[in-house]
Amino acid sequence: MKTTLPVPSVSSLPKAPAAATASEDKPNLPWYSPAMLWRRKSTMSAALSIVAIVVHLILRYAVHSTQATYEIPLFVTLAVGGIPLLVDLLRKLLKRDFGTDLLGGISIVTSVMLGQYLAGSIIVLMLAGGEALENYALRSASSVLAALAKRMPSVAHGKRGSEVVDVALADIAVGDTLIIYPHEICPADGEVIEGHGVMDESYLTGEPFKITKTRGSLVISGAVNGEGALTIRTTLKAADSRYAKIMEVMRESESKRPQLRRLGDQLGTIYTPIALTVAAGAWTYSGDPIRFLAVLVIATPCPLLLAIPIAIIGSISLCARRAIIVKSPVVLEQVGECRTAIFDKTGTLTYGEPTLTDQLVAPGFQQPELLTLVASLERYSKHPLARAILNAAKKDSLELPEATEVSERPSQGLVGSVSGHHVQITSRGKLESQKTPGIENLPPIGGGLECVVAIDKKYAGALHFRDAPRADSRSFVRHLGPNHRFGRMMIISGDRESEVRYLADQVGIKEIYAEKSPEEKLAIVRKETAAAKTLYIGDGINDAPAMMAATVGMAIGQNSDVTAEAAGVVVMDNDLSKVDEFLHVSRRMRVIALQSAVGGMVFSIVGMGFAAAGYLSPVNGAITQEVIDVLAVLNALRAAFPPKVMHDF
Secondary structure, eight states: OOOOOOOOOGGGSOOOOOOOOGGGTSOOOOTTSHHHHHHTHHHHHHHHHHHHHHHHHIIIIISOOOHHHHTHHHHHHIIIIIHHHHHHHHHHHHHTOOOHHHHHHHHHHHHHHHTOHHHHHHHHHHHHHHHHHHHHHHHHHHHHHHHHHHHSOSEEEEEETTEEEEEEGGGOOTTOEEEEOTTOBOOSOEEEEEOOEEEEOHHHHOOOSEEEEOTTOEEOTTOEEOSSOEEEEESSOGGGSHHHHHHHHHHHHHHTOOOOOOHHHHHHHHHHHHHHHHHHHHHHHHOOHHHHHHHHHHHOOHIIIIIHHHHHHHHHHHHHHTTEEESOTHHHHHGGGOOEEEEOIIIIIEEEEEEEEEEEEOTTOOHHHHHHHHHHHHTTOOOTTHHHHHHHHHHTTOOOOOEEEEEEETTTEEEEEETTEEEEEEOHHHHHHTTOTTGGGOOOOOSSEEEEEEETTEEEEEEEEEEEEOTTHHHHHHHHHHHHOOOEEEEEOSSOHHHHHHHHHHHTOOEEEOSOOHHHHHHHHHHHHHHSOEEEEEOSGGGHHHHHHSSEEEEESSSOHHHHHHOSEEESSSOHHHHHHHHHHHHHHHHHHHHHHHHHHHHHHHHHHHHHTTSSOHHHHHHHHHHHHHHHHHHHGGGGSOOSOSOOO
16 A cells, blocks of 8 residues: 655754764864964964064064064064975975075075064065965865765655655665655755656756656756655665765866966066076175175065065955955966856856747737736746746736636646636647647747647647846857957857757857766866866856866856855856956956066166175165065055956957
């Protein structure tokens, strides 16, 4: 005998235990433990340097302590923060790595030898602060997996006879019967055996619409259930299901994430050898080691260590005020070099919801009459296309009469009476099976979604729906080449090829990849990124692995916390003009950073020439370098202020 399981209310559901976290593998340690202190050494060194410099200035200028007293905080900074940096310096020397931090390490030694302990402490602060910023950017990548794990339920609701019991995801077997309650996330792939409703799969498949689920429909793990409870029979274990597969791909993508060189390091490979050569030449030529020290003091790369981070931080602040969250500073430096733009389809170039695009009216019926009757009936439906129909009726300013005798049975469609007319909204297959009069006038199947209307049991028309492109998608795509030097543009989507091709034609993109899984998207993006730097723009969970593999990943909106974690930059507003604003801010930041860094380097090189010739003592060289630093920093601060043009399409 078949037992019907009553569906309890959501409020009465048993609460799931907390999801397992990474802390099971890596126990949470107190902040003062040696392991945690070592992980945070760069942050602590920067904080210690700030405190020491402030205490030094107070003791020296406010308290008027003796020199032996006010230099103690600086000695502590140089010992605690400087010694680890010097150890790194020796490692870089062995690897023949001549970056800005290498010259900074040499400058620390030089400042100590000159007795310029305040300058040495400032250099420690700059180097430690830069390392802390890099560590933060790397840690943000690992938070993607935590976001994925957090989104997945820790237990499923298994049906055992007439009872519902909690089942751990690891214990789900193929053929198990599970109950998915309203608004829950599907824990495993399966087939609906009881219930009727809709599921939101857009984050996983790229399909933009909520998908109707009835008996026999397939469901995938990670999809969000709608208002009705569904009973499914699992076809895969939770560990083998779609959501788990995406997590597996994410781990692989994260482990192979490319390491990007910073702008300061690129300039440092040129500047550092020049400074060392000039300093060594001055000593050799004059025989005076003081000239060597004077050259290195004025060569301290503060324009690189200060100006570039200030320009980046100022640009990050400007972006935040424009609802653009920059999660990794690297993207500001890299996006200007991207030459391939890769778009997801749903919610990126489109609005992510169906729009009524065509009303094909049968002979004997009028378009306003058809839409009025259909919209009047759709007011009582929860079907995903109902909102699109009602929006179209509102746009045409139609007055909608009341509908009566409304019913919506699974596989039967929506039926009711409106203004004395019997109205049926269903699929073409249903009307064909009913041999509805006039059905021979039904046009061939096209792209997008469709519903077919019968009025007074006669075929009256067909309504076609598509995920409409954003109003500004075409102009945005067209301006990327001439304004931002993008040579190629493409769409990679999990949606059907007909839908992707339709959108591509609308927005002016010729290269498309349709019906692609997250694994296939990842492979394509890796291939493109190996050929040229790429910008990937998307908004779904299925975009996350590919987004991490691209040179720069950008998430539109906040539809998925996973995508937001994977992206280097998140546009909070669903607006392509914000993407263009980010491109403009990045380009301006790079110009300002180069002006500050290269300009400071040029002035420093000129100063090195005077020091090498004996016209600048170490003390005067330090003062000159401070003037150069101030000029470089003041110029870098311009990045925090909005330019005259924020977007240009």
